[in-house]
Amino acid sequence: VLVGACFFVFVGAEVGIGGWIYTYAIKQNLATETSAAYLTSGFWGAFTLGRLIAIPISSKLRPQAMLLTDILGAALSIGLILLFPTSLTVVWIGTLGAGLFIASMFATLLTFVESRVYLTARTTGWFFVGSSLGGMTIPWIIGQLFESAGPQMTMVVVFVDLTLALLFFLTLLKYAPVWAPYKKEA
Secondary structure (H helix, E strand, C coil): CHHHHHHHHHHHHHHHHHHHHHHHHHHCCCCCHHHHHHHHHHHHHHHHHHHHHHHHHHCCCCHHHHHHHHHHHHHHHHHHHHHCCCCHHHHHHHHHHHHHHHCCHHHHHHHHHHCCCCCCHHHHHHHHHHHHHHHHHHHHHHHHHHHHHCCCHHHHHHHHHHHHHHHHHHHHHHHCCCCHHHCCCC
8 A cells, every 4th residue: 555655646746747837837927838848848858868867876776765865856856946936947947857856766666666565466556556546636636726726736736745755655664574585685
């Protein structure tokens, strides 16, 4: 359940920012339609670059260190946007940073879980249920709050989502023992 919750918030953050950054930039009067589209492309480009960069990094860092860095980096990136919501430069920096850090969360969590849980098709299926629900729910929540409370709720929801990701992951670290076949010899 805890791993499914992690997948829920990870994918929710990814789809939430990727799906709403365009509308956020337009409604905050930060960008024209064209430059807002570039901002969206920038997020997905940084996301792609983050996935490529994560490959060599993953051979040097343990999954838990990588996930912690990803969650904190993404939260810091969104936090910057929350602190300076009227600065297009900061929105660009935050959006690109979020894309870079969010990129490797999904794959790294799978790697991390392999060392903690005996994976079956059934358990893996539940992970994908969690991620699918996050990909639908978080953008929906953003949409509901966007209309009633304003565009700044996009970043608030994503930041809260990443805070939950940190809490879920720290709880997972504490309570999920290392699976015996993967324990390293001292």
